[in-house]
Amino acid sequence: MRVTWTRDEGVWRLVFLLDPEDGTTGACTDGTPVELRTNSCHVHTGAGGGSPHPDLLALSAWTVVAPWTRRRVTFDRPISPGLAEALRTGWGVDAGPVGEDARSGARLAVSYSGGADSMAVAAMFPDAPFVHFQRVSHPRVPNRWTHYRAEVLADLARRSGRELHIVPSDLEFLLSRPRPGYPEHHAVTVGALLLADDLDLGGVALGYEMGSRWLDNGRQADRFASDNPMWATHGPWGRLYAAAGVPLVLPVGGVSEPVTMRMALGSDLAHLVRWCLRGDMSGPCQKCGKCLRKELILAAVEGRPLKTTLTAASVPARVWQQPPPYPGQETIEYGCARVPGIETTPFARAAEHLRATVESTRWMDRCYPPAIDETPEPWRGEVGAYMREHIGLMTADEQRQVEAWTAV
Numbered sequence: 576m577r578v579t580w581t582r583d584e585g586v587w588r589l590v591f592l593l594d595p596e597d598g599t600t601g602a603c604t605d606g607t608p609v610e611l612r613t614n615s616c617h618v619h620t621g622a623g624g625g626s627p628h629p630d631l632l633a634l635s636a637w638t639v640v641a642p643w644t645r646r647r648v649t650f651d652r653p654i655s656p657g658l659a660e661a662l663r664t665g666w667g668v669d670a671g672p673v674g675e676d677a678r679s680g681a682r683l684a685v686s687y688s689g690g691a692d693s694m695a696v697a698a699m700f701p702d703a704p705f706v707h708f709q710r711v712s713h714p715r716v717p718n719r720w721t722h723y724r725a726e727v728l729a730d731l732a733r734r735s736g737r738e739l740h741i742v743p744s745d746l747e748f749l750l751s752r753p754r755p756g757y758p759e760h761h762a763v764t765v766g767a768l769l770l771a772d773d774l775d776l777g778g779v780a781l782g783y784e785m786g787s788r789w790l791d792n793g794r795q796a797d798r799f800a801s802d803n804p805m806w807a808t809h810g811p812w813g814r815l816y817a818a819a820g821v822p823l824v825l826p827v828g829g830v831s832e833p834v835t836m837r838m839a840l841g842s843d844l845a846h847l848v849r850w851c852l853r854g855d856m857s858g859p860c861q862k863c864g865k866c867l868r869k870e871l872i873l874a875a876v877e878g879r880p881l882k883t884t885l886t887a888a889s890v891p892a893r894v895w896q897q898p899p900p901y902p903g904q905e906t907i908e909y910g911c912a913r914v915p916g917i918e919t920t921p922f923a924r925a926a927e928h929l930r931a932t933v934e935s936t937r938w939m940d941r942c943y944p945p946a947i948d949e950t951p952e953p954w955r956g957e958v959g960a961y962m963r964e965h966i967g968l969m970t971a972d973e974q975r976q977v978e979a980w981t982a983v
């Protein structure tokens with residue numbers, strides 16, 4: 576893979592060329608098959624991000640090209656030996672040229688989407704700048720996803736009153752399969768990476784919660800390994816970000832979605848929380864699958880009946896009429912065990928299958944301590960103190976429930 580970055584009027588353009596051994600089909604780190612549609616994308620950093628350290632450009636590019644690279648990656652600027660080593664040990668690829676000193680920084684940025692999980696992170700770090708990824712159309716790819724209202728999420732982020740850097744990018748349209756999306760989940764951080772020198776960033780915080788980091792419906796056998804590939808501090812991506820001087824930080828990696836929902840609702844930004852990609856400034860659409868799932872969590876956290884016009888026959892509710900496993904099943908168990916009158920909602924069948932109780936799901940109310948232990952310095956102490964003071968830590972028994980958890 577050969578990678579070139581050019582910049583014109585505040586826009587970085589990434590162009591990449593496949594080597595003979597590379598392919599246009601590949602897999603993202605979580606195993607999702609992805610297919611390449613085009614070989615260029617843009618990242619709008621505006622006046623900032625004019626001359627990032629080459630490791631930051633290389634890492635940004637790697638979040639885009641990793642699924643299609645087989646044996647080597649050639650960047651257009653020399654990278655540090657540490658970054659090349661992290662690519663070699665993490666992916667088995669030769670990376671170069673090498674010949675730059677490593678970089679470092681001091682501040683933590685929050686990759687802020689405006690959803691409950693990233694709002695929970697924002698609540699933990701009230702002085703951290705936000706970097707918001709905004710999806711925009713690609714000049715060479717038709718946008719069949721115009722119902723995604725990325726500009727609404729950006730407007731909501733603007734109302735936060737926090738230091739905010741909105742970074743529009745069309746990189747999701749590089750994919751033709753399964754649909755536009757991040758080639759690697761880590762690509763959401765491209766804005767933070769390209770701005771890292773301007774903002775003196777020494778870390779980037781993401782809203783991945785316990786389900787994403789540790790549970791994964793019980794699928795990955797190595798999800799508790801310290802070098803788990805997706806998000807572990809000592810895994811391939813964790814080591815790569817650390818080598819670029821911007822370690823990945825998952826401040827809510829030890830808590831469940833019901834807990835991040837409580838944290839978001841208790842924060843000064845609560846009126847701006849938004850997980851739906853389809854609603855306008857007046858509110859979420861209340862008709863999509865994501866709205867229905869989050870309404871279950873909200874109702875559980877607020878201890879009230881479900882409010883929805885969707886029925887078991889509605890298309891977004893179809894998944895809940897099937898037997899498990901369900902996506903993010905632990906959260907569905909939590910909701911079904913707590914929402915009054917669940918038997919009259921679109922989740923009735925799921926609740927019958929799951930037979931979850933308040934007692935069987937109580938472990939999701941506390942923080943899983945190994946998530947604190949793996950938080951990179953210098954943020955470990957702050958994350959640990961917050962969790963002990965505001966959330967509480969799991970008992971040894973509850974930790975074992977996390978480790979034994981499986982969706983089937």
Ligand SMILES: [Zn+2]
Nearest residue numbers: 851860863866
């Ligand atoms: Zn919606």
